[in-house]
Amino acid sequence: MSLSIKLSSRIAITTGATGQVGYVMVLTLAEAGADIAIHYHGNAGKAAVLQTEIEAMGRRACVVQADVTDLNSVREMRDPISNTLGSPDIVVACAVESVWPWSSVLEEDIADYESPFRSCVLHNVNLAKAFIPAMQARNAGRYIGINTECSMQVAPTQSAYTAGKRGMDAVLRVLAKEVGEHQIT
């Protein structure tokens, strides 16, 4: 497949690059020409393999680790990325904590709602706080949050996941209005 989008000289960070979707997202961004900050949480080995693949494509890459639910951890990724690649023009929020098992609202544990809140809502708040200010200073940026069809389907047993993803959607829609004047979409 050839891509019409050209991202040469752009720098992207993808959280959850070691996940199913993030891995493909990173390869696609690199194919379009972007240099990539590969974020992982626990799977350092897969991140290293991905870095090798990206560099073999002729792109620059660095690997960064963070817990996306923790603001300090997310902020600590900035310096290693800036020092190796530069400040990201593109943020792709792909990481997610899995919640299992899914149950009905009446049966789901209250605690099961906390992980989607942290990994969907706070994840995006943390990324925005860490990377949007530099985009504002440059008057350019792209922020891509990966949602799910479950948000629209609102199927039984999916309330915890759907609540997190709908909350994430709300944060990003508000953020878009707050920073859109800086050509950040």
Ligand SMILES: NC(=O)c1ccc[n+]([C@@H]2O[C@H](COP(=O)([O-])OP(=O)(O)OC[C@H]3O[C@@H](n4cnc5c(N)ncnc54)[C@H](OP(=O)(O)O)[C@@H]3O)[C@@H](O)[C@H]2O)c1
């Ligand atoms: N897969 C699908 O069919 C599908 C469908 C619709 C939407 N989505 C959405 O696509 C996105 C990616 O899903 P996926 O299926 O690719 O997920 P996945 O394969 O389960 O991967 C999850 C990723 O998130 C990272 N992660 C988990 N907890 C983290 C934490 N606390 N801090 C930082 N990173 C953490 C993992 O890192 P490590 O592996 O390094 O620990 C991994 O890279 C999600 O937003 C999901 O809602 C997926």
